[in-house]
Amino acid sequence: MEKYYYWLHNVSGIGRITFNKIVTHMTPEELYQGNTEKIKELLTKKQIENIKRSKEIWDVQKQWELLKKRNINLFYNGGRGYPEKLSVISDAPPVLYQKGKTEILHQPSVAVIGARSCSNYGSFMAKELGRELARIGIVVVSGMARGIDSICQRTSLEYGGESIGVLGSGVEICYPPEERQLFEGLQKKGCLVSENPPFTQPQSGLFPLRNRIISALADVIVVVEAREKSGTLITVDMALEQGKEVYAIPGRTTDWVSRGCNKLIKQGAGVLLSVEEFLEEISPILKVKYDRGITESIGKLSSEEKKIVEVLDTTLKNMEEIYELVKQKNTDISLPQVMNLVMDLRMKKIIEEENGYYFCNKIAVATKTLQ
Amino acid sequence: MFCKVMAGGIHGITSFLAQVEVDSTQAMPGFDMVGLLGSEVREAKERVRVALKNSGFQLPPRRITVNISPADIRKEGSAYDLPIAIGILVSVEKLTEEVLRNTLFIGELGLNGEVKPVKGILPMMLMAKEQGIKRCILPKDNSMEGAVVEGIKVIGVSSLIETLGYLMEGEENADKMIAPTRIDRLSLFIQEEEKKIPDFADIRGQEMVKRAAVIAAAGFHHLLITGTPGAGKTMIAKRIPSILPPLSMEESLEVSKIYSVSGLLKEGCPFITKRPFLHPHHTISRQALAGGGRIPRPGILSLSHRGILFLDELPEFGRENIEVLRQPLEDKEVQIARNYGSITYPADIMLVAAMNPCPCGFYPNRERCTCTESQIQKYRGRISGPIYDRIDICVEAKAVELEQLQRKEEGKSSRELKEQVMRARRVQEKRYLGSPYFFNADLENKDIAKYCSLGKEEEKFMESMFYSLNLSARAYHRTLKVARTIADVEESEEIKREHLSEAVCYRGFEV
Structure with missing residues (x-):
């Protein structure tokens, strides 16, 4: 059955809408067997011509075997295996190509989406979410785009979680190309999904469309960082249309990349104040149990170490800035001493580093040092 | 007859x-x-x-x-x-x-x-x-x-x-x-001392870069300064000659020979008495950089012998030009081959390079920087791994805030900093007596264990640091060499824990 869907989906000139029109009247198999009478008035002459031509050149069995050889699954709307979450939306894709684990399409999931050029704060929150979601076994749905999407998905896989990458290109095309590792990882530990034929090249028009699949596959949507006008907010619109729960992570009002999120909050989106609290809130929706993990205690910090931690936050700072800030607190401390303290804290994983800049999540440090 | x-x-x-x-x-x-x-x-x-x-x-x-x-x-x-x-x-x-x-x-x-x-x-x-x-x-x-x-x-x-x-x-x-x-050769050297060169006292703040400059000058390590436009990268680089140890007579003759064959010795200045400081524009050709021509002439690399070659806006030099540096940085000489024979020009330089952190220059300030992660990677990728490998010290200069500029106090002067450099220089002279080395940066991997030995505790610390920071093996030797110089600057016989962790701070970004 599926192989005829595969054929029809690959006939040129038959788009999503025409495809849906055809399948409401007859199955692609019937169409292939030669009965075009019933739908003659639905299609243009050219489309009928295309269907005829493609029957001659498309070897249904052989093409299907090739698809299977590449380990690509095909689900059609209404058929077996097609995710229910997807079929209920108004604009459901008629055909879904999938590569990797199939069962995770039906499991409880959270979509984590956000800006491509994210701030350090955004990437930090995306990592936190990825890690915690992986720990309690919730699937992360996202678009494998640069920035928030890929960071969260990567972290989820790193911590043994599962994730669905919804692609705008075909499932055989890795876009963005630098995410090759994540692309391969998703095939093994999660899955890749696309409504386009496997070798479709990325085109700008395809990405807004795939956003509706992201929101449909997820039970809850979290927006980590978004500019005021962004693709992320398209996904949010779709999610609201589909009646999904939307959460946004608040940011500073002066940050461009947090503008979108803050606006969502103003409009009534859920506010994610901490990952733990968020998971407690949504666990009933997802029908999973959530208990906070045990944070490792690292003991008390020395007074000097405290001074360093005090001047840091989640914005990136270099050593010079840290030194200047510590010195402003009227402390008589030398630069080499500061460097030493920072490296010590870095080894204790209290301070983190990116590209030679340092930052720290003070709230997490507070909980770690309290116990 | x-x-x-x-x-x-x-x-x-x-x-x-x-x-x-x-x-x-x-x-x-x-x-x-x-x-x-x-x-x-x-x-x-x-x-x-x-x-x-x-x-x-x-x-x-x-x-x-x-x-x-x-x-x-x-x-x-x-x-x-x-x-x-x-x-x-x-x-x-x-x-x-x-x-x-x-x-x-x-x-x-x-x-x-x-x-x-x-x-x-x-x-x-x-x-x-x-x-x-x-x-x-x-x-x-x-x-x-x-x-x-x-x-x-x-x-x-x-x-x-x-x-x-x-x-x-x-x-x-x-x-x-x-x-x-x-x-009178000596009097020429003394005259040179008195000439005015830019002083580090002009620079407010930038403690980290100054410190890195001292360490680089003390051990003759190559130095890479990153920073936003206007952070004073060039200003700092131009002041490094003021803290370099003076040229010895033998070194001076070596350098003068190169200048002599290039016809660059000026009248009234019969030989070179201070370490060269050259800063070519990034449109320089490969031949001009390494030396060449039908009748080979020394390039900028050789003219900076025993001195500083400053490459401002390093990525703008283009990959081809930068790759030219690879062999000279390793062998400390340039070999130019022609059909009638090959010529070797010495090129023992201290490379000082400056670059922006990203194409627009404002990373990590996301208010101003819109470069994507891949753009940043691409920009940094213009300089290949082997070149980064040879640069021991990386440091970031940050634009100084107005408030800091208005402060009356002057920064540390070149005289003070040079004192530190000279201290380390004397220690090295003593240590490398009878060995082929002059500076810590010259150390070859096989001799690092001999000259940069660590105590038991320090070794453990180094190991745990590498493990927890996920550092690469190639960073290991670099860190040791730099830590050796820091210890020399601090007049410490042994390399201590604090020297190691300071050295790790200078490793910069890994590509």
Whole structure:
């Protein structure tokens, strides 16, 4: 059955809408067997011509075997295996190509989406979410785009979680190309999904469309960082249309990349104040149990170490800035001493580093040092 | 009659002794020159004939043959004019053969008989000293440069007639006529000290970069300064010469030789007394950087020998240019191969490079920087891993805030910082006595364990640091070398924990 869907989906000139029109009247198999009478008035002459031509050149069995050889699954709307979450939306894709684990399409999931050029704060929150979601076994749905999407998905896989990458290109095309590792990882530990034929090249028009699949596959949507006008907010619109729960992570009002999120909050989106609290809130929706993990205690910090931690936050700072800030607190401390303290804290994983800049999540440090 | 005149030829930055052989016989009148001559030397024929005529000597109608030996080395340059002219005068018996004894002649002739300066005097003089030559007659403009080498009588002449006058006099009278040039090398060094160079005191804040500069200068480590536009990267780099240890006499001769063959020694400054600091523009060609040309000449890399090569906006130099640095940074010399042989120019440099953190320059300030992660990676990728590998110290300069600028207090002065550098320099001198090394940065991997040994506790610390920070193996040796220098600056015999963790702070971003 599926192989005829595969054929029809690959006939040129038959788009999503025409495809849906055809399948409401007859199955692609019937169409292939030669009965075009019933739908003659639905299609243009050219489309009928295309269907005829493609029957001659498309070897249904052989093409299907090739698809299977590449380990690509095909689900059609209404058929077996097609995710229910997807079929209920108004604009459901008629055909879904999938590569990797199939069962995770039906499991409880959270979509984590956000800006491509994210701030350090955004990437930090995306990592936190990825890690915690992986720990309690919730699937992360996202678009494998640069920035928030890929960071969260990567972290989820790193911590043994599962994730669905919804692609705008075909499932055989890795876009963005630098995410090759994540692309391969998703095939093994999660899955890749696309409504386009496997070798479709990325085109700008395809990405807004795939956003509706992201929101449909997820039970809850979290927006980590978004500019005021962004693709992320398209996904949010779709999610609201589909009646999904939307959460946004608040940011500073002066940050461009947090503008979108803050606006969502103003409009009534859920506010994610901490990952733990968020998971407690949504666990009933997802029908999973959530208990906070045990944070490792690292003991008390020395007074000097405290001074360093005090001047840091989640914005990136270099050593010079840290030194200047510590010195402003009227402390008589030398630069080499500061460097030493920072490296010590870095080894204790209290301070983190990116590209030679340092930052720290003070709230997490507070909980770690309290116990 | 046949005679032989000694002259100097240049190959790379070394000189060889060339014999100008002149013969004149009673035969069909003519003037021929042989001996694998470059075009400048072949043209000497006309210059010499006219110069002789205009100095009042009519060549007799004889057959004159000139050969410059060794005949299998190509001779280039214009320094052979004077020896050829003198050789002819001796062979036609205007001068006695006596005047040629133990004497080296160097100089280019003008048509009116004047003697003009030439390149490469210093290597020629060093060669002359080795050959046991006692006296050297060279262009007056080059006489200071020639006098740098002690133990040879240096006579600076300005014209052919003056030369002949000198040669025809007896030894004592001659010296009265033209006094041998003498210079005081030490006083030149002292004069240099007093010259004003930009001082670190002009820079407010930037403690981290200053510290890195001290460590880099102390151990002669290559240094990479990243930072936003206007952070003062260039300003800092230009002040590094003010804290470098002074050139030693041997080093100075090495550097001067390179400048001499390039013809860059200025009058009144017969040899190089301070470490070179060169900052070529990024449009430089590969040949200009490494040296080259049909007749090879030293490039910027060699001209910065024992000094600093500052490459501002490093990624703008283009991958090809930057890759040129690879072998010289490793071997500390540049080899240029031509079909008639290869030439080696020394290039032991301290590379100081500056670059922005991203294409627009404002990363990690996301308010201003819109570069994507991949753009940033691409920008940094313009400099290949092997080059980053050779740069021991990376540091970031941050734009100084207004408030800091307004503060009255001055930063640490170059004098203070140089004191620290000199301390470390003295320690290294002592440590590397009898080894091929000068600075910590020179250490080869096999000797790192010997000179940068760690205590048990420190070793453990280093291990756990590498493990928890996920550092690469290649960062290991770099960290040790830098930690050694930090310990030297702090006057500590052993490398301690704090030196190691400071060294790790300078590792910069890994590609």
